[in-house]
Amino acid sequence: MSDTRPPLKSLADALAELLGRAEPQLASERVSTFDADGRVLAQDVISSLQVPPQDNSAMDGYALRCADVPAGGALLPVSQRIPAGSAGVALQAGTAARIFTGAPIPPGADAVVMQEDCEVVAVPPAAIRVMRVPQPGQWIRRGGEDVLRGAVVLSKGELLTPASIGLAAGIGMDTLLVARRPRVALFSTGDELVMPGDVAPERMKPGAIYNSNRFFLRTLLQRLGCEVTDLGIVPDRLDATVDALRSASAAHDLILTSGGVSVGEEDHIKPAVQKLGELGLWQIAIKPGKPFAYGKVGHAHFAGLPGNPVSSFITFLLLVRPFLRKLQGATDLTPQPIALPAHFTWARADKRREFLRVRRNAAGGLDLFPNQSSGVLTSMVWGDGVVDNPAGQTIARGDSVRFIAFAELLS
Ligand code: AMP
Ligand code: MG
Numbered sequence: 001m002s003d004t005r006p007p008l009k010s011l012a013d014a015l016a017e018l019l020g021r022a023e024p025q026l027a028s029e030r031v032s033t034f035d036a037d038g039r040v041l042a043q044d045v046i047s048s049l050q051v052p053p054q055d056n057s058a059m060d061g062y063a064l065r066c067a068d069v070p071a072g073g074a075l076l077p078v079s080q081r082i083p084a085g086s087a088g089v090a091l092q093a094g095t096a097a098r099i100f101t102g103a104p105i106p107p108g109a110d111a112v113v114m115q116e117d118c119e120v121v122a123v124p125p126a127a128i129r130v131m132r133v134p135q136p137g138q139w140i141r142r143g144g145e146d147v148l149r150g151a152v153v154l155s156k157g158e159l160l161t162p163a164s165i166g167l168a169a170g171i172g173m174d175t176l177l178v179a180r181r182p183r184v185a186l187f188s189t190g191d192e193l194v195m196p197g198d199v200a201p202e203r204m205k206p207g208a209i210y211n212s213n214r215f216f217l218r219t220l221l222q223r224l225g226c227e228v229t230d231l232g233i234v235p236d237r238l239d240a241t242v243d244a245l246r247s248a249s250a251a252h253d254l255i256l257t258s259g260g261v262s263v264g265e266e267d268h269i270k271p272a273v274q275k276l277g278e279l280g281l282w283q284i285a286i287k288p289g290k291p292f293a294y295g296k297v298g299h300a301h302f303a304g305l306p307g308n309p310v311s312s313f314i315t316f317l318l319l320v321r322p323f324l325r326k327l328q329g330a331t332d333l334t335p336q337p338i339a340l341p342a343h344f345t346w347a348r349a350d351k352r353r354e355f356l357r358v359r360r361n362a363a364g365g366l367d368l369f370p371n372q373s374s375g376v377l378t379s380m381v382w383g384d385g386v387v388d389n390p391a392g393q394t395i396a397r398g399d400s401v402r403f404i405a406f407a408e409l410l411s
Pocket of ligand 1: 097188189192193209210211212213214258259260261262308
């Protein structure tokens with residue numbers, strides 16, 4: 001029998017469609033710089049001063065003029081003391097200034113000699129002997145070498161990190177304008193699902209499993225700066241699914257579901273979305289993760305993830321993560337793959353583009369997790385990324401493959 005179904009949508013097409021739908025972007029809000037990590041910047045951050053503000057010492061030592069030390073052993077009286085936080089006065093010719101790390105270089109000095117290269121002649125040092133001839137500029141950090149006045153230090157659409165909030169604080173920003181948090185309603189479907197804590201492992205009924213997707217999806221959403229409404233587990237019934245989707249659509253930017261999106265008669269997500277709104281996309285040519293769905297219910301976007309935990313996780317990382325970041329106005333959405341040698345073989349080429357769970361090894365190659373089943377969450381814990389393997393491609397040991405680190409997909 002010939003297969004007359006239309007070809008599945010490619011990941012690239014599905015992603016382009018989702019990103020196109022992530023418009024208009026969310027409004028912005030001002031937050032304390034302390035709380036801005038993980039948020040997307042909604043303004044350019046421009047420095048109104050230079051950093052460091054002036055030339056300063058990179059060492060504890062003595063500021064002096066190189067011309068006063070023509071040879072090792074020169075004796076210089078100490079004419080002033082400049083600790084960090086205070087400014088000295090112009091350096092008298094033929095003298096040295098005691099100086100500490102971060103303190104401004106006094107006018108007239110052109111080098112700092114570290115204290116290890118000086119001998120104190122009297123204590124408190126009334127004079128020092130400079131044992132080594134200094135080079136002009138040595139141990140001086142130049143004013144503006146980090147940030148110039150007027151420089152754009154952070155750009156609209158950037159994801160804020162601990163380093164960038166430090167930089168913003170360093171130019172005097174105590175608040176930052178960021179995209180407001182996406183409001184996401186999350187629910188799991190599946191009559192087999194039990195919450196850990198509700199039933200002890202030894203009392204689990206045959207056929208029951210714990211709800212693991214709820215835990216990682218909620219955590220992933222929080223990492224992406226979302227405000228999550230967790231609606232728990234919805235039973236495998238059309239009416240219950242319709243009710244849950246309808247009530248979630250009112251006050252959320254995105255409804256995210258797991259499970260119930262395949263073709264079985266217990267899978268009610270697809271008909272429920274079609275009943276209430278529009279299903280724009282269903283099924284993608286990737287493995288794991290084929291039964292991914294995207295649509296709209298009222299004003300809310302809808303993303304339906306497969307129930308199998310690895311499929312759910314991977315489709316979240318590949319599709320929902322960039323979608324949520326785009327909603328927040330993020331500009332850098334594409335993970336950077338690295339070419340690495342496979343230290344394994346993959347003999348079964350698939351019709352779909354595959355994402356194989358692998359781990360970098362000490363020899364600079366990739367090891368493959370032995371069980372690539374979409375239900376085996378252990379593969380995601382053991383692995384530190386995936387090989388993005390094109391459709392129809394086998395892999396021989398030593399082949400260069402495209403590795404995408406999970407770290408690239410988690411923020
Ligand atoms: P479904 O997509 O609903 O057909 O589910 C596919 C497989 O994933 C089934 O074996 C389910 O038991 C499993 N599954 C669905 N939802 C979850 C969940 N929240 N946590 C763990 N496994 C799940
Ligand atoms: Mg199900």
